[in-house]
Amino acid sequence: MERTTLSVALLRQRLVSMLKAMPAAQAGDESSVHQARVASRRLRGVLPVIGARADADTLDRAQRQVRRITRALGPVRELDVSLALLEEFEKKGAAPARAIARVRESLQAQRVSRRRDMLDAITPTRLDKLRKRLVRVAVPNAHREPKPDEVSEALRQAGERAAILRAAIDRAGQLYLADRLHRVRVAAKKLRYALEIHRELTNSRATVAINRVKGQQDLLGRIHDLEVLIERTRAVQEGLAASNRRGTIELDGLIRALEDECREGHARYMRGRAATVKLCDTVIEAAVNGRPIVAA
Numbered sequence: 001m002e003r004t005t006l007s008v009a010l011l012r013q014r015l016v017s018m019l020k021a022m023p024a025a026q027a028g029d030e031s032s033v034h035q036a037r038v039a040s041r042r043l044r045g046v047l048p049v050i051g052a053r054a055d056a057d058t059l060d061r062a063q064r065q066v067r068r069i070t071r072a073l074g075p076v077r078e079l080d081v082s083l084a085l086l087e088e089f090e091k092k093g094a095a096p097a098r099a100i101a102r103v104r105e106s107l108q109a110q111r112v113s114r115r116r117d118m119l120d121a122i123t124p125t126r127l128d129k130l131r132k133r134l135v136r137v138a139v140p141n142a143h144r145e146p147k148p149d150e151v152s153e154a155l156r157q158a159g160e161r162a163a164i165l166r167a168a169i170d171r172a173g174q175l176y177l178a179d180r181l182h183r184v185r186v187a188a189k190k191l192r193y194a195l196e197i198h199r200e201l202t203n204s205r206a207t208v209a210i211n212r213v214k215g216q217q218d219l220l221g222r223i224h225d226l227e228v229l230i231e232r233t234r235a236v237q238e239g240l241a242a243s244n245r246r247g248t249i250e251l252d253g254l255i256r257a258l259e260d261e262c263r264e265g266h267a268r269y270m271r272g273r274a275a276t277v278k279l280c281d282t283v284i285e286a287a288v289n290g291r292p293i294v295a296a
């Protein structure tokens with residue numbers, strides 16, 4: 001009886017998760033949009049690990065298809081997050097209610113348009129083609145345990161992504177620069193997914209490392225979401241009539257509240273910065289020496 005490698009099992013698990021969430025995501029469910037997008041990112045993360053045992057052309061096509069799905073879900077997810085942030089600030093009375101209502105109306109209209117784009121990009125036919133292509137990538141072999149090259153590739157990926165994260169942290173420095181912090185966040189997310197794959201392939205004790213990276217990723221993610229909402233609020237403000245001074249002042253109040261939380265988040269990020277750098281160094285060293293990843 002044929003057995004699959006653990007990497008192929010991970011691929012199938014992530015594919016099933018994405019396909020399972022997709023119908024509700026396409027129907028407009030906010031939570032399912034998020035689940036489908038996360039599953040697509042995790043699916044992209046595992047594909048390079050099985051690259052050595054898959055047809056290169058089939059793998060490349062599959063990677064491009066999954067990337068398109070992630071990108072199609074992205075704008076809808078960003079709007080959902082912005083709307084959730086507005087609700088949060090409204091509940092705690094952190095900004096003028098009229099400003100929040102004005103921005104919410106704009107975002108809800110944008111979501112209708114973006115959801116239409118998402119449905120055009122993610123059709124049942126395209127999902128079925130992707131499923132069939134990934135089935136070809138995941139041709140089973142006779143080994144129960146992961147091949148050494150798969151384990152090595154997973155470790156190499158983790159080391160490479162840790163180096164990218166460390167470089168992004170160095171480049172971001174100590175000043176609040178939103179675009180550079182966003183690059184740190186993206187690099188942290190990719191490292192987290194690589195560590196998850198390595199842990200599942202080797203049953204390693206990398207949970208502490210994963211949790212540390214996730215904590216920084218979540219913190220930077222919230223800062224990014226606040227920055228996106230600030231940009232959307234400014235766009236609404238620019239659309240106001242010049243005579244609407246009251247509306248402008250109210251939207252200024254919302255922007256100030258969002259900016260204050262960004263600064264607070266950056267302070268928390270700086271407090272954990274040294275520990276994240278140390279973690280990156282630990283992962284890089286483990287990858288260079290071919291040792292298990294264990295956070296200090």
